[in-house]
Amino acid sequence: MKLTILGSFSAYPSFKGFTTSQVLEHNGKSFLIDCGEGTQLQLRKNKIKFNSIEDIFISHLHGDHYFGLPGLILTFNLLGREKPLNIFGPKGIKEIITSLMKVGKTWTNYKLNFIELNSIKSQDILNKNNFIVSTIPLYHGIYTNGFLFRKKTTSHKLIVKKAIDLGIDKTQFSGIKLGKDGVTSKGEIIKNTKLVEPLSPDIIYAFCSDTLFNLKITEQISECDLLYHESTFLKKDENFAVKTFHSTAEQAAIIAKNSNVKKLILGHFSSRYNDLDLFLNEAKTVFENCELAIENKSFIF
């Protein structure tokens, strides 16, 4: 999987960078996660094919997380999109988007499916192409979800040499990877488990923005391969974090450590800071494998 950061600043776009938006690419498809103002420009800059996006996930209805969505929806239409678009977001998002279309007398020629969320418990909201996407309930003053993307490993790795040595024909290989037993040239049946390696674990990405420090989420994001956790403030400004339902870099690192994730990415930086390395340094005192969500940077995992 490949995660590309399109924007990672909080509150408003500026010279420092765009607001929250990310793309998770997998097998030629893309999930778009949040969609701040200017996201369509960032998609172009990062050469993400518009038509690869079938599903958009919006964490919450603060402008810096979705003000690029109305324009993107209409641009898709102007460019002749035909395939449906699924938009997952808080209840209210459908009315917002449709009211913008209504006043503009502009409707899409492709089907727009809104999947509105209002549960305060985690839900599986998408299951396709071996992906399960679940909500991560967050605490941010208004209804907010993070998203957990789980890529299921369904195909076993074949022990090729062993199969050949046993005299199993190559035409059986794809079936064996999916769980079938093998048959040797002499007609002997070889149990599937003897021909394949154990299933490797699922690959998991957890996106958590925006939220007050909340250890409750650690159970759900436990052991994930990559965690993006917001860190709007530094520890010295924790009072602002509490007041605005945000987290500090240190708190993001505590979440990462307690969840035993493989890697942490910090983002959603307040524009008050000029040196982003301060976030990295603060987080690394708690959790070493940590990087900054720098615009146009990709993470492959």
Next chain:
Amino acid sequence: MKLTILGSFSAYPSFKGFTTSQVLEHNGKSFLIDCGEGTQLQLRKNKIKFNSIEDIFISHLHGDHYFGLPGLILTFNLLGREKPLNIFGPKGIKEIITSLMKVGKTWTNYKLNFIELNSIKSQDILNKNNFIVSTIPLYHGIYTNGFLFRKKTTSHKLIVKKAIDLGIDKTQFSGIKLGKDGVTSKGEIIKNTKLVEPLSPDIIYAFCSDTLFNLKITEQISECDLLYHESTFLKKDENFAVKTFHSTAEQAAIIAKNSNVKKLILGHFSSRYNDLDLFLNEAKTVFENCELAIENKSFIF
């Protein structure tokens, strides 16, 4: 006055440029005219002080003319704006903006005044700081206005040498410019008209986007100093112009010629064209004093 082009492409922002937005600066204040996605970034790039903007004029509710407005309103708030903001736009704009704020539970600490327009006849909508702003009814499929900005000349130019020769003290000069008579050192009263030049004409900017070719507007914009007229298409694609209620470069030039304006600026270019000079060449066959609305370019008049 100084007009700066922030964006001038139609339909959607792309590598070619941002969508419609312009700033008209005058005596330290700014009028913002239309506000496509990314306008706040363009304002920063062009070093327009956010606080100089007191009035925003939205021509119509197609996204490429106002999808940058919600973000700009909230950015003003985050930056601590205190002074009121007036937003002039089609009926419906207040509900759109307030519904976005409602779902985001985000309200401005400064006063937002919406002046909603629904008249199909021209109206004076603002009269302050020696400016009168009037609507220019356009024809674009949905309710659309252009805007006429008239800077009234209220102060006469003093004939300084004559005043001094007559023995009029300098302390009287500002009063004489505003219409008072002068008094010589010997107590003789000199009529105002003998001390000043005639009032120079008002300075007028006409903004016309988007619209089907419509000669009706020529009366209202007659003799203006600067005319921005949309030219979404070239003449060879006039069928598209008609279908989408837009104009061609030639039609914009015909409007300019029939209105006897001093200068024409072409804009709102369709992204289908790679060579904008084709617009300029087409218009110049009809009206010579013509320029393209190139992003970040300013016109002083």
